[in-house]
Amino acid sequence: MADRCCNEFSRSSLMRRAAAEAGAGLPAIERGMPLPAGTGLDRRTFVARSLGLALAIYGAGSLRLPAFEDGILEAASAAPPSSPVLVSVFLDGGVDTLSLLAAVGDPDYRKLRPKLALPDSNLRVGGDDRLRWHPSTAAFKTLHDEGKLALVPAIGYRDADQSHFTSRHYWEVGATSARLRTGWLGRYLDRVGSNENPLQGLSLDGELSPSLATGRVPVAALRGAGEYSFWAPGVWGEVNDKMLEALGSLGATRKSADRALATAGEVATQSDRLRRQLAPFKNGGVTSPVAYPKHESEFPERLAGLASLLGAGLPLRVVALNAYGMYDTHSDQPQQLAESLKVTSESLFAFQRDLEARGLADRVLTLVWSEFGRRAEENGSDGTDHGAAGTAMVIGSRVRGGLVGELPSLRNGLDRDGNLRATVDFRSVYCSLLEQWLGTDAAAVIPNARAYNRVGLVR
């Protein structure tokens, strides 16, 4: 288990240092306002609340609170039911390409991976005779064979940075720039989104996903709220009522010039509002038309909830969440990877079937990515160290399935550090998704967009 170490970095060190500053440009104050109630919104709010979820809203500084209700209502009615949705699923830690796609047909595979090489199997990757899907990802093979999965086996950028923080930041902002402070999906929302609809960019991990960081329009994060009530020992009756009212007034310091006091005041105010709005609702479950994997992690549940939110007609445009699992496999890689990939692939499969059952499959595309791949040569502790090119996938009924680019040969496709060379730049995929799926000009979102080839991702 000693390999969980450098996985899932928070944004903290990034805030403290100059070189890689993902997250530093995010709005400083988390605006944890709940999904508003309102007539005409009952069904939607009920769905959101019955998931046991609460909303935290970011970047809504200029927005007056009551505007949220109207904003969501308006956006819900204005956004055509056919508006495309892009879901971004992050495999945190750098997934090992040569295990996800076992290169059993490459003569050097076993030399580089004397202990970790996977055996040949019937899980052939259509389009490349050398490759087999990882034994835990039969679900990916099914989707790929159905033409609903576009596989980008070697994706990355030149001179790959092997720091988790820095490389992830590049992917999040859509450029190899340490200074860019908005996410690539955030900039898309800044272009097409509304000032009043925070649900247009939704993080499902409880905190803002940096890919969604906007400069202009609000976005939101959902987290489990559970029993959201403020109980105080030795206080009851009318005094308790007055105390709960006072809870919100403690937020008066939000007007302070001191940033920490202002933040604490803002959070007190939001907590009070959330308490009020969740009070009338009891938690209930989501009914999914298909079965999701039963697993202790929240990943399958979040995807089931997402399908339900989409089914209820909530005005989502881009959604971000982390996949289940630990992909920073410096040691004990076989076990770690098998479980992580199994839960992730089966959950994504269930999500796709759920969308199909709900008649939503033509509206939703899912991009699966990781900050880098791992070293071609194994490291001697049943693991692999940080590498360069990694693997991405785009899943959905409207996807042009197949292979995008190719996995380079393990003999002459490695760079001087022994890492896989990228055959597709990640910005090629971003630009193609923006233009082919989201219907927007990539040049307005991705710096120097013209420099990147477009690849066919959408049918």
Added chain:
Amino acid sequence: MRAAARIPVYKGRFGPEQAERLLWRAGFGPRKGEAEALARKGLDAAVHSLTHTRKQRLVGPKPRDGEGRPLAPGDAWGHDHVWWLDRMVRTNRPLVERMTLIWHDWFATSNSGVGSQTLMLRQNRLFRRYSLDSFEHLLLAVTRDPAMLLWLNGTDNRKGSPNENYARELMELFTLGAGRGYTERDVREQARALTGFENDWKRGVGPTNFHFERERHDGGVKRVFGKRGRFDWQDACRLCLKNRTHPSFFIDKLWGYFVPTPPPAATRSALERLYVRNHHAVRPVVEAILRHPHLYSGQRMTKPPVVYTAGLLRAAGRGIDTDAWAWLNGLAGQQLFYPPNVSGWNDERWLDTATYLARWQIAGRILRPAVLDTRKDKAPLDADKLVERALAFWGNPTLTVATRRSLHNFARAALGTAKSTWKQQQYPVLTENALRHLIAASPDLQTS
């Protein structure tokens, strides 16, 4: 001393309010009367009393779990957390405990990867021992610390099959900062230099007998930061400390634990010189930061959850009599020995709607044994007096005008509902309970 003289020193009033902030930033807040006592010493003596302490003493009743039993920090779930929290509450050397917490965050090691509370506690003793000592000694000790060797695959890193995990984080997170003064080649070469540690595995005990084994060490020539040599793990550490980017990384990071805004350029370079001249000694740097004007006149900081909890326990005069603090602090975002990852906790994001509720629950739990009972206790039917009494319960913390106003408004409104005789007897008691809770939950007490 010339350079030291160029580091600005706070010249304003050093009263109880300033002493209160110093005790929160450099420790876990004042016990009742401590801020006033510290203020009487004046700034210099106050800081000196924090940085130069006598032998450690733990003051107050010994910690117990919820059942009145002694703690089992090496074994029972959550007891590691409350064992340390107890030291934060009872210590006579708050800065030493606070520095221990800082090193835990700096060299963030999680028991989720180590799997041994005993080894985590061993690492904790190391952080405490070197709390204000030399960063070089600390770094060398951490590099061969068993918990760290497990956490970042140090004992997986062998001659001929290097594992780069520790080498990378040594530079990226512990000494230099991402992309500052090293290359990917340096990561690989440092990994070679760091080879040679190993441990045994014993059934029933787990990993044991951590040691350096010359045969597993790659004794070849390495090239690190442009220098060539047959470097070993100690060289790997010292090369980082000698790297030109280390002093600025160290000063910025350490400063950030005490002051939320970055140091002015002149202060930063003076602190760097102070640090280098004193051979990486931590104490003089901390002393200079604790005397700096920005600590007293600058922005406030959000208290980390364990600091908030330990501080409220100190103020309320309560010791550790339950292990509930482990899960309650977990809800608030900080379970000790389980930082979220190797870069530590995110100090920018302590507060949101979920963690704020957890802090409310922590305050309520702290208040519970002292809750006033309408059958036994009496309180005046006077809003102003109730506010003063509730503030005195917490040792009269400094409050903003806005928060005071909210408290007074609440007390008046609550007493205003007392329309019958029995309510006029009982509601003041309830109101005082509520006031204590609201004070603890106020933005003023979430920050310092």
